[in-house]
Structure formats: C-alpha cells, structure tokens
Amino acid sequence: MSNQQAAQTPNVKALPIIASFLIAGFIGLFSETALNMALRDLIIGFGIHETTAQWLTTGYLLTLGILVPISGFILQWFTTRQLFIASLIFSIIGTFIAAIAPTFSVLMIARVVQAIGTALLLPLMFNTILVIISPHKRGRAMGIIGLVIMFAPAVGPTVSGLILKTLTWHWIFWISLPLLLVALVFGSFFMQNITTPTKPKIDILSIILSTIGFGGIVYGFSSAGEGGGWGSTEVIIALVVGILGLIVFSIRQVKMKEPMLDLTAFKYPMFVIGLLLILVSMMVILSSMMILPLYLQTSLALSTFAAGLMLLPGGIVNGLLSPVMGGLFDRFGPKWLVIPGLIIVVATMFGFSTISLETSTALIVALHIALMIGVxxxxxxxQTNGLNELPPELYPHGTAIMNTLQQVAGAVGTAVAISILSSGSRSFMESVSDPTDPLNAVLAFTNGVQNAFIFGAIVAVVGLIISFFIKRIIVDNQEQAH
Structure with missing residues (x-):
C-alpha cells in the first residue's frame, strides 16, 4: 500500500465501515471470555481434565499467534471486502460447529476456526482505521474500537453466568450466531475496498519460520501456565524452538527485498515506545483477569455469576471511557494520559497485592474500576500515537506487529502470574504446622494471589518508566494524504 493508494479513498463512508467492524469484533471477543466461565461445566460434561479444557483458550491464542503475523502480508493480497467477508464466514462456521459440538475435540476444532476469523478481522480493522481516518481524528476512532475490544470481554463472563444459570453452554454460541449473521449482511452492503492489493511475492520459508517462532513461544508459555511448569521438557523445547525460529525469521525479514513482515517499523521510536506500553498493559490486564476471578471464587467462595457481576462495573467504565480518552488524545496528545494512567495502574496493583480473606467486595470492585480507568x-x-509515526506503506506491518506481540504478551503475563500464584501457595503451605486444615489451603491460595499482583505492580512500574519518553506525533504529510 502506498501514499497514493491511501489517497484514493475520498468517497469512503467511514461510519458504516466502522459499524461493520464493531458488530463483528464485539461477538468475536465476547465469546472468548464467555467460554472461560463455562470451563467448569465443560470439564464435568465432557469428563476431561482441567489442563485439557484450558486448550480451548490455548488453541485459540495459538491460532492467533500463528496467523496474525502473516496478516500484514494477507492484507496486501486481498481486498478489504474479501477479507472482511472471509473473517465473518470463518467466525460463523466456527460458532455453528461449537453450538452443536457433541465432543471436546469437535469444540476444539470450532475454537480454531473461530480464531481464524478473529485473526483476519483484528488487523484488518486497525489497518482500515489508519487508512480512512486522518491522524488528527484517529484517537476518537481508535477509542470507539477500544470500547468494543474492552467492553466485549468484560460483559462476556456476566452474560455467560446468566446463560449458564438456566441453559447449557451451547447457548453461548447459539446467541452469538444470529448477531454474526447480521454483521455479515450489514458488512456485505456497507464495506468498501479502501486499499489496492499489491500482491507481494509469497515466501513459504517466512511463513514456516513465523509459525514455528510465534507458535512455539505462545505454546511454551501457555503450557507453563497450565501447570506444565517451567522445568518440563515440553515447555523448554517449545520456548527454545520458538526463540530460535523468531531469530531466524527476523534475520530473513531484514535481508529480504519484499519481507512478509517489515521490521523497519522498529526504526520509529514512538512506535516502539507505544508497542512496549501496549505489551505492559496486556500483561497486567490479562494476568489480572486470570487471577481476580480465581481469588473471588476460591478465597471469597463466590459463585461464577457473582464473580462475573463484580468485574462488570470496571469493564463497563473502561468501555465507556475509551472513546473519551480517544478524544482527549486528539486534543492533548499521549503524555498527559499515559503517565497518569500508569500511576493509577501501579497504585491499584499494589492495592490488589494487599487483598485478604477479610477484604470487602466494595474495595475489590473499586480497585478493579480504578485499574480499568488507568488501562x-x-x-x-x-497505540494510536505509535501507529501515527509510521508511513502508510508500513500500516499493515505495524498493526500485524502490535497485534501479534499482544498475543505473546498475554500468554507470557498469564503464565508468569499463574506460576507465581502456585509457588506462593506452595511456600505458604510448607511453613504451616497443619497442612490438612482447609483454612490454611485458602490462606495459601490468597498468599499466592498477593504475590501474583506484586509481579503485576513491578511490570506496571517498568511501563511507568518507559512512559516518560513518550512524545506526541504530528504527521502533516499523512494528513494531506487523506
């Protein structure tokens, strides 16, 4: 994609295009967290082990980790309409298979097909926004996208808690299906082609190396987090192979004339700082979203539905604030938002590290809301400031890099937090006089939760230090291109 191609979009109707993406994106991300709440039902229903059930999430993440890096290349091979319709068809087929799944293996296949749809949709959505919205209005547009990206996973647990109270887990998918069909029909009418495919040369070796590299790292960290442990042969081999694959992949991309993933995006300092801040946020938020429900259900003995309800206000506040923050970004730039945001996140993570069996639910809800405001x-x-620095021909690559490394950061953050929780619980149990006392088991788990939140606080402090280097990007030539 070139400046000229980005400029060929004067008659684009931005609102219907954004609306099409929002409907499709919401359902895709909603089903992701909605299914997490049904894991217990699936374990009992299919008679499987917890680590097996966890593969519904790991398989989904793994598919994203493999496909999203290739998305920068795919975006240059097909038109916007083709990719949008293809992503929804994959999502619809995956959701339908999941709704009728008679066995765990069929449900697993359905999750992979769903993930293919999401892997095509997310980078396409960001790339389209970059092309059709001029830089001085991008903050608000990205904020509206952020509303969906944060709001859908936030309401997922609560809605699925309601569904699971009266219906089976199949209904999580049956309810999503008609909405995806609406998005497909709506998008078929309103989606426009906003870029001209340049069809770069296909490099099979790059695709293989990318798959081994990103797939190995996501699989390694996910397996460690699921109880495989950092010392297991499987985890070590996956991580070593993944890292080696990524090194060879990166060297190949730098040397190629037409790389599959153009790493020259890393030459732009604000893109790198924006990327690092996104990775910090993803590690903090995904590890918290894993640890908090466990604490609420194990330490405080709350039901699935009650735990989901407690996390709902924070999710709603985050979703509603996202467009507001986008508007403020357009007016004032990133510094006056990002630095105070990270100070809030650091404070709330330290607040969470003090929670105990006596902590009131009101305080937990308040801390969660504060965390979501900070994020x-x-x-x-x-993200917007970082992408604004890139020239238009690097938009597909920049969005692919950001979306890929977000999946990796999520897997890393979750795995490290879970292993810190486990080792914190273990060390507490070794220090008590009566390990058979059920109260000690709960106290041990709570101790592990506190340690996991201290890890989150340290990550947030690193983010705060990075944030002092952020500067506003104003790019006149891109504005003229729109």
Whole structure:
C-alpha cells in the first residue's frame, strides 16, 4: 500500500465501515471470555481434565499467534471486502460447529476456526482505521474500537453466568450466531475496498519460520501456565524452538527485498515506545483477569455469576471511557494520559497485592474500576500515537506487529502470574504446622494471589518508566494524504 493508494479513498463512508467492524469484533471477543466461565461445566460434561479444557483458550491464542503475523502480508493480497467477508464466514462456521459440538475435540476444532476469523478481522480493522481516518481524528476512532475490544470481554463472563444459570453452554454460541449473521449482511452492503492489493511475492520459508517462532513461544508459555511448569521438557523445547525460529525469521525479514513482515517499523521510536506500553498493559490486564476471578471464587467462595457481576462495573467504565480518552488524545496528545494512567495502574496493583480473606467486595470492585480507568488512559493513546509515526506503506506491518506481540504478551503475563500464584501457595503451605486444615489451603491460595499482583505492580512500574519518553506525533504529510 502506498501514499497514493491511501489517497484514493475520498468517497469512503467511514461510519458504516466502522459499524461493520464493531458488530463483528464485539461477538468475536465476547465469546472468548464467555467460554472461560463455562470451563467448569465443560470439564464435568465432557469428563476431561482441567489442563485439557484450558486448550480451548490455548488453541485459540495459538491460532492467533500463528496467523496474525502473516496478516500484514494477507492484507496486501486481498481486498478489504474479501477479507472482511472471509473473517465473518470463518467466525460463523466456527460458532455453528461449537453450538452443536457433541465432543471436546469437535469444540476444539470450532475454537480454531473461530480464531481464524478473529485473526483476519483484528488487523484488518486497525489497518482500515489508519487508512480512512486522518491522524488528527484517529484517537476518537481508535477509542470507539477500544470500547468494543474492552467492553466485549468484560460483559462476556456476566452474560455467560446468566446463560449458564438456566441453559447449557451451547447457548453461548447459539446467541452469538444470529448477531454474526447480521454483521455479515450489514458488512456485505456497507464495506468498501479502501486499499489496492499489491500482491507481494509469497515466501513459504517466512511463513514456516513465523509459525514455528510465534507458535512455539505462545505454546511454551501457555503450557507453563497450565501447570506444565517451567522445568518440563515440553515447555523448554517449545520456548527454545520458538526463540530460535523468531531469530531466524527476523534475520530473513531484514535481508529480504519484499519481507512478509517489515521490521523497519522498529526504526520509529514512538512506535516502539507505544508497542512496549501496549505489551505492559496486556500483561497486567490479562494476568489480572486470570487471577481476580480465581481469588473471588476460591478465597471469597463466590459463585461464577457473582464473580462475573463484580468485574462488570470496571469493564463497563473502561468501555465507556475509551472513546473519551480517544478524544482527549486528539486534543492533548499521549503524555498527559499515559503517565497518569500508569500511576493509577501501579497504585491499584499494589492495592490488589494487599487483598485478604477479610477484604470487602466494595474495595475489590473499586480497585478493579480504578485499574480499568488507568488501562483506558494507556492502551489506545499509546497505540494510536505509535501507529501515527509510521508511513502508510508500513500500516499493515505495524498493526500485524502490535497485534501479534499482544498475543505473546498475554500468554507470557498469564503464565508468569499463574506460576507465581502456585509457588506462593506452595511456600505458604510448607511453613504451616497443619497442612490438612482447609483454612490454611485458602490462606495459601490468597498468599499466592498477593504475590501474583506484586509481579503485576513491578511490570506496571517498568511501563511507568518507559512512559516518560513518550512524545506526541504530528504527521502533516499523512494528513494531506487523506
């Protein structure tokens, strides 16, 4: 894609295009967290082990980790309409298979097909926004996208808690299906082609190396987090192969005339700082979203539905604030949002590290809301500012890099937090006089939760230090291109 191609879009109707993406994106991301709440039902229903059930999430993440890096290349091979319709068809087929799944293996296949749809949709959505919205209005547009990206996973657990109270887990998918069909029909009418495919040369070796590299790392960290442990042969081999694959992949991309993933995006300092801040946010938020429900259900003995309800206000606040933060970013730039946002996140993570069996539910809800406010001040401003620095021909590559490394950061953050929780629980149990006392088991788990949140606080402090280097990007030539 070139400046000229980005400029060929004067008659684009941005609103219907964004609306099409929002409907499709919401359902894709909603089913992701909605299914997490049904894991217990699936374990009992299919008679499987917890680590097996976890593959529904790991398989989904793994598919994203493999496909999203290739998305920069795919975006240059097909038109916007072709990719949008293809992504929805994959999502619809995956959702339908999941709704009728009679066995775990069929449900697993359905999750992979769903993930293919999401892997095509997310980078396409960001790339389209970059092309059709001029830089001085991008913050608000990205904020509206952020509303969906944060709001859908936030309401997922609560809605699925309601569904599971009266219906089976199949209904999580049956309810999503008609909405995806609406998105397909709506998008078929309103989606426009906003770029001209350049069809770069296909490099099979790059695709293989990318798959081994990103797939190996996501698989390694996910397996460690699921109880495989850092010392297991499987985890070590996956991580070593993944890292080696990534090194060879990166060297090959730098040397190629037409790389599959153009790493020259890393020459732009604000893109790198924006990327690092996004990775910090993803590690903090995904590890918290894993640890908090466990604490609420294990330490405080709350039901699935009650735990989902407690996390709902924070998710709603984050979703509603995302467009507001986007508007503030357009007016004031990133610094006055990102730095205070990270200060709030650091404070809330240290607050979470003090929670115990006596902590009131009101305090947990308040801390969660504060965390979500902080995250809304960091994510979209950092991402938009970073992408604004790139020239238009690097948009597909920049969005692919950001979306890929977000999946990796999520897998890393979750795995490290879970292993810190486990080792914290173990060391507590070794220090008590009566390990058979059920109260000690709960106290041990709570101790592990506190340690996991201290890890989150340290990650957030690193993010705060990075944020002092962020500067506003104003790119006149891109504005003229629109």
């Amino acid at each position: 809304s001040m960091i994510m979209m401003p950092a």
